[in-house]
Amino acid sequence: MTWLDLNRSYAVDMLVQHVRLAVPAIAISVLVAVVLGRVAWRWPKVGTAVLGGASLLYSVPALPLLIVIPVVLGIPLRSGLTLIVALAVYGTALLAGTAADAFRSVDPRVREAAEAMGFSSMGLFWKVDLPLAVPVLLSGVRVITVSTVSLVTIGALVGIPSLGNLLTDGFQRGIREEILTGLIGTMLLAIVLDALLVATGAVLTPWRRTAEATG
Amino acid sequence: MSLFGDAIGWILDGAHWGGPSGIDTRILQHLAVTFAAVGIAAVLAIPLGVLIGHTGRGRLVVVALAGAVRAVPTLGLLTLLGLALGIGIEAPLLALVALGFPSLLAGAYAGVEAADAGAVDAARAVGMSEWQIVTRVEIPLGADVLLGGIRAATLQIVATATLAAYISDTGLGRYLFAGLKSRDYAQMLAGALLVAALALVLDLTLAALQRASRPTQGKVPS
Numbered sequence: 001m002t003w004l005d006l007n008r009s010y011a012v013d014m015l016v017q018h019v020r021l022a023v024p025a026i027a028i029s030v031l032v033a034v035v036l037g038r039v040a041w042r043w044p045k046v047g048t049a050v051l052g053g054a055s056l057l058y059s060v061p062a063l064p065l066l067i068v069i070p071v072v073l074g075i076p077l078r079s080g081l082t083l084i085v086a087l088a089v090y091g092t093a094l095l096a097g098t099a100a101d102a103f104r105s106v107d108p109r110v111r112e113a114a115e116a117m118g119f120s121s122m123g124l125f126w127k128v129d130l131p132l133a134v135p136v137l138l139s140g141v142r143v144i145t146v147s148t149v150s151l152v153t154i155g156a157l158v159g160i161p162s163l164g165n166l167l168t169d170g171f172q173r174g175i176r177e178e179i180l181t182g183l184i185g186t187m188l189l190a191i192v193l194d195a196l197l198v199a200t201g202a203v204l205t206p207w208r209r210t211a212e213a214t215g
Numbered sequence: 216m217s218l219f220g221d222a223i224g225w226i227l228d229g230a231h232w233g234g235p236s237g238i239d240t241r242i243l244q245h246l247a248v249t250f251a252a253v254g255i256a257a258v259l260a261i262p263l264g265v266l267i268g269h270t271g272r273g274r275l276v277v278v279a280l281a282g283a284v285r286a287v288p289t290l291g292l293l294t295l296l297g298l299a300l301g302i303g304i305e306a307p308l309l310a311l312v313a314l315g316f317p318s319l320l321a322g323a324y325a326g327v328e329a330a331d332a333g334a335v336d337a338a339r340a341v342g343m344s345e346w347q348i349v350t351r352v353e354i355p356l357g358a359d360v361l362l363g364g365i366r367a368a369t370l371q372i373v374a375t376a377t378l379a380a381y382i383s384d385t386g387l388g389r390y391l392f393a394g395l396k397s398r399d400y401a402q403m404l405a406g407a408l409l410v411a412a413l414a415l416v417l418d419l420t421l422a423a424l425q426r427a428s429r430p431t432q433g434k435v436p437s
Contacts, residue, residue, distance in 0.1 A: 059418045061374030063391060064407030071218045071404060146286050153288040157381065158395060164290060171294035171382075179298065183291035190286045 003177035011166065011181055017080075018162040018189060022149045025084045026193075029091025029144055034137070036092065037099020038125075051097050058093035063154055065089065078159040087151055091144040098140030102133035131204065138201040142194055149190040153182070163189070222404035231405075236389065238409065245386035245413060248304065249373045252311035253319075256368060260316050261361070264323025268357070269349050277324055281317040289314055289375055297382040307379035314375055315368035322364010326357025358428045366421040373414050377406075387413065 004011060036054070040047025060068075065086045070077045073085065106129050114128045156164030166182025169175075202209065225231060232238050267273045289310055296306035330353040338352045354361070380388025387410045394403025 056415075059370055059374075059414055060411045061377055061414050063374075063377050063388070064410045067391065067403050067407040068411075071400075143285075146282070150286060150288040153290045154378075156290070157378075157392075164288070167288070167291050167294045171297055174298060176295070176298055179291060179295050183288060183295065186288045186291065187286045 003175055004181050007178075011163075011185065014161060014163050014165055014182075015185060015189065018149070018152055018164075018186070021080055021083050021152050021155065021160070021162055022087070022145075022189070022193070025087035025091060025152075026141070026145050026148050028084070028088040029095055029148070030137075030141055032088070032092045033095035033099045033140075034130075036096040037101075037103060040096065040100040041103035047100060051100065054093040054096045057089060062086065062090065062151055063157065066154070066158055080155075080160055082158075083152065083155040083160045083162075087148050090151065091148055094144050094147070095140045098143075099133075099137060102136035102140070103129060105136045106132040134201060134204050135208070138197060142197050145193050145197060146190045149193060150186060153186055218400055218404060221401035222408055225401045225405040226409065241387045241389060242409070242413065245373070245376055245388075245410070248308065248311065248376045248379055248386055249369065249417075252308055252372045252376070253315055253365070253369050255308075256312045256315040256319050256372075257365065259312070260319035261323045264320040264364075265327050265349060265354065267320075268324040268327025269345070269353060271328070274324070277317075277320055281321055284313065284317045287313075290378060290381075293378055293382060302382060304379070304383045304385055306382050307376070307385065311372045311375060311379070315372045318368040318371065319364050322361050322367065323357075326360030326364070327353045328357075329360055330356040359425060362421070362425040362428055366418065366425060369421060370414060370418050373417055374410070377410050 036050055040050050066082060067077070069075075069085050069089075070079075070082050073082075075081050110132065111124065111128060114124055119128065152162045153164030153167055155162050156168045163182045163185045166178050166185070170178030170180075170182065226238065234240065264277075267277060292313060293307060293310040296309050300306045300309075327349070334352055334356060335348060338348045343351065376386050377388035377391060379385045380392050387406050390402050390406025390409070394400065394406060
């Protein structure tokens with residue numbers, strides 16, 4: 001890996017850029033998808049329309065979406081914001097259905113018990129529904145995290161820097177090690193973020209560990 | 216927003232149709248690459264998926280494989296193959312086959328596995344061979360899920376076939392990359408709209424096929 005020895009600071013720079021693009025896109029996807037999933041769960045008729053629209057959006061190819069977004073929002077094509085918006089649209093489209101499933105997975109008897117104990121509707125959402133929806137929601141978040149980290153690379157094609165630059169630059173200059181560094185770096189980043197999500201999920205659902213321990 | 220008008224105008228301009236880089240030729244190329252990749256991936260993945268679904272062996276491998284492939288950036292695979300194989304259609308085609316493989320495998324395996332166990336047992340009890348069980352019971356019953364896998368793979372491949380233009384002179388992606396290079400936003404946007412429209416039409420067609428394949432009551436395969 002002589003290429004990496006000589007270009008360590010450049011590679012690290014691109015890794016940092018990659019994280020700065022992927023993490024906000026994933027965070028926005030989760031926030032919007034939870035809201036949409038909640039709406040779809042509460043009002044199933046609206047939900048069908050919303051989820052149908054989401055799956056239609058998901059069928060729009062990524063690179064073209066990257067070209068269309070600057071025109072719609074009036075932002076420069078080469079801005080990181082363009083890529084974040086595009087990936088957030090994708091992530092949301094993929095996650096909204098899972099979020100609705102996550103709320104449906106909450107045992108109605110638990111909700112009734114909480115209501116009987118005098119939880120307000122806000123309290124019910126934050127203290128009962130959302131925590132109990134975490135396991136299903138997390139499975140969806142893991143999927144979009146991996147796909148988002150991988151998709152960030154196409155930004156390099158329109159001039160938004162990330163580990164994808166190692167792929168295009170390596171190809172144009174014929175440096176195999178550079179492409180491999182970008183490829184493996186992207187996959188490692190996905191694996192690290194996925195592991196962080198699994199750890200976060202374990203912290204957010206302490207009752208699952210207790211249930212496992214006591215059988 | 217007038218940029219959209221410019222892009223539509225670009226598409227409707229008669230000078231951009233016909234000839235080796237005309238819109239009609241590019242659409243046909245794009246579809247040819249897509250169908251070739253889906254076809255090759257299907258020939259490799261569907262028999263394997265059916266086998267896994269029928270025997271119930273190797274499931275964990277499928278799940279792990281699908282997860283791992285999702286993490287591989289297609290652009291990385293494409294540039295790596297492009298460097299090894301040179302400019303041309305071989306590298307994009309291989310990358311697209313790899314992209315579609317997990318969805319097809321998962322669809323075939325899940326479809327066959329989801330076939331009603333009672334129906335499979337009944338088929339075995341009336342003396343059907345394993346081959347007959349697979350082709351006459353499990354595949355017809357799992358056709359919906361299997362087609363779902365083909366639809367997902369086709370959608371991924373038609374979208375990503377845009378990237379083929381990065382390495383070869385193929386498909387609608389050419390307009391995108393040519394527009395990027397010459398800062399011709401109308402051309403770039405026109406390419407983007409054409410790919411999106413093609414993907415949408417293909418997805419809706421396959422969705423209709425999938426609906427049509429759902430077994431109706433009383434219609435038993437003979």
